[in-house]
Amino acid sequence: MKVAIITGGSNGIGKSTVVELAKRGVGIILTYNNYQDRAESLVEAIQSDYGIRAVALKLDLTNRASFASFENDVRKLLREVWETDEFNYLVNNGGVGGPMMLDDLTEDYFDKILNTNFKGSVFLSQRLLRFMKEGGAMVNTSSSSKSQSFPGYSIYGSLKAALSVWTRYIAKELAPRGIRVNAVSPGPTHTNFGDGAFDQHPELIKMLADQSVFGRLGKPDDIGKVIANLLSDDFGWVTAQDIEVSGGHLL
Ligand SMILES: NC(=O)c1ccc[n+]([C@@H]2O[C@H](COP(=O)([O-])OP(=O)(O)OC[C@H]3O[C@@H](n4cnc5c(N)ncnc54)[C@H](OP(=O)(O)O)[C@@H]3O)[C@@H](O)[C@H]2O)c1
Secondary structure, three states: OOEEEEOOOOOHHHHHHHHHHHHOOOEEEEEEOOOHHHHHHHHHHHHHHHOOOEEEEEOOOOOHHHHHHHHHHHHHHHHHHHOOOOEEEEEEOOOOOOOOOHHHOOHHHHHHHHHHHHHHHHHHHHHHHOOEEEEEEEEEEOOHHHHOOOOOOHHHHHHHHHHHHHHHHHHHHHHHHOOEEEEEEEOOEOOOHHHHHHHHOHHHHHHHHHOEOOOOOEOHHHHHHHHHHHHOHHHOOOOOOEEEEOOOEOO
8 A cells, every 4th residue: 555644734735635535545644733623623524535544743844853753653553554764755745824025024934934844844745755656756845936026926936936935856766766855836725824814804715716817716625636646656767746736826
């Protein structure tokens, strides 16, 4: 059985990815940060709906000191639950957002976005990729904001651009092991992102939907299906790509 590790798998795009992978028979290690309850209910649903073993682990991407014990927990789980020392897929999806204009910019905000959305994923991947099985695959959740210029998103967009560029470099470094590395760049997607910004400001939904050729925001499943497919052997000849999954936002 193949096993996937999905960061930020407790909610939104990560949750959809977890479900899509489980439907395809992939064993699941998902991570949560604040909402253990959401993660545990997802684990139960996966097991009862698809008969797939899933385990939820706490991970805070800003806390790199915790990565060694996270790695130990993953290695232990792989042995005890799946009787293997290796895993097959990694989805670097956990992230935070929210706008801040340059004039208001603080180092705390900058460091939070940096450490969660880029630096955390890089150093976690460094550890985990050492025991990814030959022929495995990794997908990084970037953002269409990396090639746009909405006021307030300069740091978020710049650091997603960094994640996309890193994807291409690492694809080359991992190719000798037969590992593929790609990114998806979702457009505006109706999740809890930015502390529920879409639900708190419904006017945002209309504005962004009007900018899409299909007249709506993305749903988590619009993205999760693409991530699950990109990981699969159907995309076995695709690496170093960054696919915008935005339903033609700002086309
Ligand atoms: N929604 C959009 O419009 C959109 C567009 C482009 C790209 N994206 C990207 O898509 C990814 C998923 O976001 P989403 O829209 O699905 O948002 P979401 O529903 O808020 O989910 C975010 C996930 O990331 C986890 N997370 C938050 N802070 C973390 C930390 N410090 N360490 C580890 N995990 C952390 C959350 O865990 P807890 O909930 O347990 O705290 C949750 O599982 C993000 O990388 C985001 O940048 C989203």
